[in-house]
Amino acid sequence: MNFSDSEIVASILTEHGYLYSRDLQEADIILINTCSIRENAEQKVRHRLQYFRSLKKKKPGLIIGLLGCMAERTKTALIEEENLLDLIAGPDSYRDLPNLLAKIGQGHPLVHTILSQEETYADIIPVRLDKNGVSGFISIMRGCENFCSYCVVPSTRGQERSRDANSILRETQDLFNKGYREVTLLGQNVNSYRWSENGIFITFAELLARVASLDHLLRIRFATSHPKDFSDELLLTIAQNSNICKAIHLPIQSGSNKVLDRMNRKYTRDQYLERITAIRHYIPECAISTDIITGFCGETEEDHQQTLSLMENVGFDFAYMFKYSERKMTLAAETLKDDVPDPIKERRLREVIQLQQELSLKSNKLDVGKIFEVLIEGESKKSNNYFSGRNSQNKVVVFPKAKTGVNHYVNVKILRCTSATLMGEVL
Secondary structure (H helix, E strand, O other), X not given: OHHHHXXXXXXXXXXXXXXXXXXXXXXXXXXXEEOOXXXXXXXXXXXXXXXXXXXXXXXXXXXXXXXEHHHHHHOHHHXXXXXXXXXXXXXXXXXXXXXXXXXXXXXXXXXXXXXXXXXXXXOOOOOOOOOOOOEEEEEOEEOOOXXXXXXXXXXXXXXXXXXXXXXXXXXXXXXXXXXXXXXXXXXXXXXXXXXXEOOEEEEHHHHHHHHHOOOOOOEEEEEOOOHHHOOHHHHHHHHHOOOEOOEEEOOOEOOOHHHHHHHOOOOOHHHHHXXXXXXXXXXXXXXXXXXXXXXXXXXXXXXXXXXXXXXXXHOOOEEEEEEOOOOOXXXXXXXXXXXXXXXXXXXXXXXXXXXXXXXXXXXXXOOOOOEEEEEEEEEOOOXXXXXXXXXXXXXXXXXXXXXXXXXXXXXXXXXXXXXXXXXXXXX
C-alpha cells in the first residue's frame, strides 16, 4: 500500500514540474512515506531520519518531509521530537503537496493531516517507481472500518471508500500497454470493495473478473482479504479465471477464540477453518499465506498452543509473523493491558517462525517434480547466471538463464527446494 502511495505522490509532483531522483545525494526534497502498523516500522523511520539529518547538515536547504500513516498518527509531536522535519502530510493530503512545498521556508514546519471521506486518487495514473517493469500495484480502495483492536489503520487512513471501477480498469490497461504482465490489487480489506455503477453495486469478485478479462497474458493478484468477508463468489471467480493467481493471503492473527475476540476480528477459529475448507474445495492447487501476532493482550500458553495447532491444521505455505507491539490510537491501547512479558512474546514468535519454516519446506517439497508457469522478474539475487520469478502460487522460482528474458513466461520443472525457494530448469 505504501509503495502504491509513493507512486501517487511521484505522479502529483512530476505534474507540477518536480523531477524524481534515485540518488539521495542530489535530491533537494526527501519525502519519507511511512507505516505505523508495527513499532519496528516506526523505529526504522526514526533511524533513517538520523541519516537525513547528516545530509541536511551538508545541504542546509534540503527539505525533509514525512508522509503517510506515521505522519497522521504522530502529527506535530514528531516535529518537536526530531527537530528536523519541514513538512508532515497524512495519506489524504498528497494533492496539496505542491502547495505545501511552495510555502516551506516561510516560518514553522507545515502540518496537513486532515482525513478525507472521499479521496481515492482515482484520477491519478501513478508514476511507476519499480525497476523491473514486470509487476505493478493498484490501490482499489482506501481506509478501513473493521476496527481490529490492535490496528491503527482506521485512525490513520480513515473510513473505507472504494474507487471507481472504471478508473481501476483504465489504470490496469495502462500498465499492460506499458509492458507490465502482473498487477496486484490493493486494499486494507479488498473483500469489502463495493462500487455503484448505474445503481448496481460491483463487488470485488466482479471487479476481479473484469480486470482478468482485459488480457489473458496479464496475471492478477490481490491483498489483503479479511476472513469474515471472503465469499464463495470470490472463490468461484478465481477458479474460473486462469490468469487470477492461485494464491490467497488470509490473515488469521491467532488460533484462539479468546484472543480473536479481544482482537475484535469478528470471526472464530472454526469459521476461519471453514473458509480454508472452501478454498481447498474450489481451488485445490491454491497456496495460502497468513499473518500471525504472538503475545497479544491476555494471550496464555494455551492460546499460543492453539495458534500452533491451527498452523499445522492449515499447513500455511507462507506467513508474516510478528510479536505484538502496542500502538497508540488503538482500542487495545485504550482498553486492554499489554501484559505478556517481552521475553515470552519473543519465545512464542520463535516457535511460530520455526513451525512455519517446517510447513513452508513441507509445502515446497510437494512441488518437486511439478511443472509451473513462471513469470520472469529478473536475475537471481545470488547469481547473475540465474533468473528468478514467481509461479501462480506466489512462490519464488530460481532457474538457469534461458533465451527468453525478463517479463516473459516460461515453464519450469522443479528439481529441488528450500523452505523459501523452488529451483528448477526451463523446459
